[in-house]
Amino acid sequence: MSETIASLLTQYDKRILGQRKNLRLLLTAALAGGHVLIEGVPGTGKTQMVKTLAKLFSGDFQRIQFTPDLLPSDITGSAIYNMKEQDFQTLKGPIFTHVLLADEINRTPAKTQAALLEAMEEQQVTIQGETYPLPDFFFVAATQNPIEFEGTYPLPEAQQDRFVFKLQIDFPDLAEETQVLQQVIHEQNEPVNLEPIFSLENVEKVKSQVQAVTLTDKIADYITQIVRKTREMEHIQHGASTRAAIAIAKTAQAWAYLDDRDYVTPDDVKNVALPSLRHRIQLSPYAELEGSDIDETIQELVGSVTVPR
Incomplete structure (x- = not known):
């Protein structure tokens, strides 16, 4: 697979x-x-x-x-x-x-x-x-x-x-944008036909395998600490709910599966924490006036939580 x-x-x-x-x-x-x-x-x-x-x-x-x-x-x-x-x-x-x-x-x-x-x-x-x-x-x-x-x-x-x-x-960099332009012009003459990789039956099989990826108690505790930290930081007005922890756990399992592993590591959690949290927290008015950025705040928050060994 x-x-x-x-x-x-x-x-x-x-x-x-x-x-x-x-x-x-x-x-x-x-x-x-x-x-x-x-x-x-x-x-x-x-x-x-x-x-x-x-x-x-x-x-x-x-x-x-x-x-x-x-x-x-x-x-x-x-x-x-x-x-x-x-x-x-x-x-x-x-x-x-x-x-x-x-x-x-x-x-x-x-x-x-x-x-x-x-x-x-x-x-x-x-x-x-x-x-x-x-x-x-x-x-x-x-x-x-x-x-x-x-x-x-x-x-x-x-x-x-x-x-x-x-x-x-975001916008692509110069080389990538040039490549996009070249690709569009090329496809006018030679259209690219993508072949399906997954049948719908395979998708359901893969989803069940993703759910079977091991997430240890230490990793679960690590995820919970990250989410609870969003409610404790001074410049975050509204922190994330328990649903955020569930989202991080499930997507970390899928990320690990894409790496061909049957267990979740702290790095998997870090990779999915930012997109899982950026729409679930709200900075305080003071932090926004100071020019704080949500993504930078989340990265700082995740970095401040002790990684399990």
Whole structure:
């Protein structure tokens, strides 16, 4: 299976340049059974990252463009009356898929956001009183634009907490950006066809193997200390909840699995702690005035916790 993972990442790298760490974190979240919030300016490849992941998983892919007039039923589906059959007919919405891209989730009102987040949490959808299960492999990647706030509805902290990771997509460096340009021009003549690496049956098998990765009591205590530290630091106004510790534990197992190990190390925890915590803590007004950065604060916090031996 390690060869399959390596092949997947290699194919991914051919399609998405300059985002190796974020690509691996995206895959880690999917194998851990979580969902991801992706933040980045337009044109940095957020949509392409998720579409490529869906192709490599051989799963169905749906994209929803969130707008202020989007209704919950536009996501979940609705029941309509069929005049010919003299009965109601259920039309399932785009949420019934394997990989869902919720594009610009902060552009739609809270009621519509809640419809998606409820499905993420419960893995089921209720339409006109009838409950329908979502696929066993159901992965949501929601994007938001950090530089445009007019006409947006920012996700409340409690709703952001539903995502295991928050990834930040930055601009590529000069060499990578040039390579992206060359790749796009080349593909106009020779399109790149990515072959699926995982069947959906394999995905479920891998997810069960991820859950079997050993996480010792010492590592569990290490994770708990990191999370509790977020509630004790003076310049953090709101710390992380127990759900953050669960997210770190599950994604650390997936990260270890991608390294072809059946046990979690402190380094695995460090690798997933930043994306697991950056959307779950809030700096105090004083710290923000001082110019403190959330990512730097988390890295300092993690570094201050004694590593288990």
